[in-house]
Amino acid sequence: MVDLQTGRILSTSGANQIYFPINGLISILSLGDVTPNFEVGMVGREGMYGIPFALGLKSTDFHASVLYPGQAWSISTTVFRTELHHNRGLQLALNRYINIVIEQLYNTCRCIKFHTLSERLAKWLLMSQDRSNALEFSITQETLASLLGVRRVGITAAANQLRSNGIIEYSRGHVTILNRKHLEKQACSCYLDETKLYTKTL
Structure with missing residues (x-):
C-alpha cells in the first residue's frame, strides 16, 4: 500500500507500478502545449491507473497527478503482466475496464461539444x-x-x-x-x- 499525496506525479513514461486507489482521486492529464493540464480521465476506488504499461507500452502522451490525497494498492508492472498472461479472469476484468475507459473518452468528447x-x-x-x-x-x-x-x-x-x-x-x-x-x-x-x-x- 502506498500513500497518494496531492500533486504527486505517478508516472509519465516507463512506469514500473500500477495503482489501484482505495480512496483519493487520480487525474489523468494531457501533456499538450495548448491545454497542458486538461483532464482526459479520472481514477478512484472504481478503477486502476496504468493501463498502457499493463499492456506493455513504455510511454504515454498523458501523465497522472494525484488530485485528492488517499491510499492505493500498487503492484509491479512486471508482476501484473505475468499474472495477466496466466489469469483469464484478470484478462477479462481488464478488458471490461478498458472498454469503460474508451466509452468515457467518447462521452467526454460529446459532453464538451454539446453540454x-x-x-x-x-x-x-x-x-x-x-x-x-x-x-x-x-x-x-x-x-x-x-x-x-x-x-x-x-x-x-x-x-x-x-x-x-x-x-x-x-x-x-x-x-x-x-x-x-x-x-x-x-x-x-x-x-x-x-x-x-x-x-x-x-
Missing part, C-alpha cells in the same frame, strides 16, 4: 465524489478551469449558479456538496450514461 459548463461542472463534481467517496474537496477555481479546459471566469459563474441554488458551498478553494440529488439534476445526461455503463460492465 453547458454548468452541466459539465455538476457532472465532474459527482464523478469526483463517486470515485473518492468524499463530500468535500479542496480545489481552486484555477485548477477546475484547467481540468475542464475553460477560463476561470466560466468556472466562477457555474459555481456561483450551483451555490445560489443551495447545491454546493464554495469558498476559498473548498467545495462542499450540500444536495447531491439536486446536483444530479443539474448534471448533463453523460453522468447517468456513465453510471449505467459501470453497472452494466463491471
Whole structure:
C-alpha cells in the first residue's frame, strides 16, 4: 500500500507500478502545449491507473497527478503482466475496464461539444465524489478551469449558479456538496450514461 499525496506525479513514461486507489482521486492529464493540464480521465476506488504499461507500452502522451490525497494498492508492472498472461479472469476484468475507459473518452468528447459548463461542472463534481467517496474537496477555481479546459471566469459563474441554488458551498478553494440529488439534476445526461455503463460492465 502506498500513500497518494496531492500533486504527486505517478508516472509519465516507463512506469514500473500500477495503482489501484482505495480512496483519493487520480487525474489523468494531457501533456499538450495548448491545454497542458486538461483532464482526459479520472481514477478512484472504481478503477486502476496504468493501463498502457499493463499492456506493455513504455510511454504515454498523458501523465497522472494525484488530485485528492488517499491510499492505493500498487503492484509491479512486471508482476501484473505475468499474472495477466496466466489469469483469464484478470484478462477479462481488464478488458471490461478498458472498454469503460474508451466509452468515457467518447462521452467526454460529446459532453464538451454539446453540454453547458454548468452541466459539465455538476457532472465532474459527482464523478469526483463517486470515485473518492468524499463530500468535500479542496480545489481552486484555477485548477477546475484547467481540468475542464475553460477560463476561470466560466468556472466562477457555474459555481456561483450551483451555490445560489443551495447545491454546493464554495469558498476559498473548498467545495462542499450540500444536495447531491439536486446536483444530479443539474448534471448533463453523460453522468447517468456513465453510471449505467459501470453497472452494466463491471
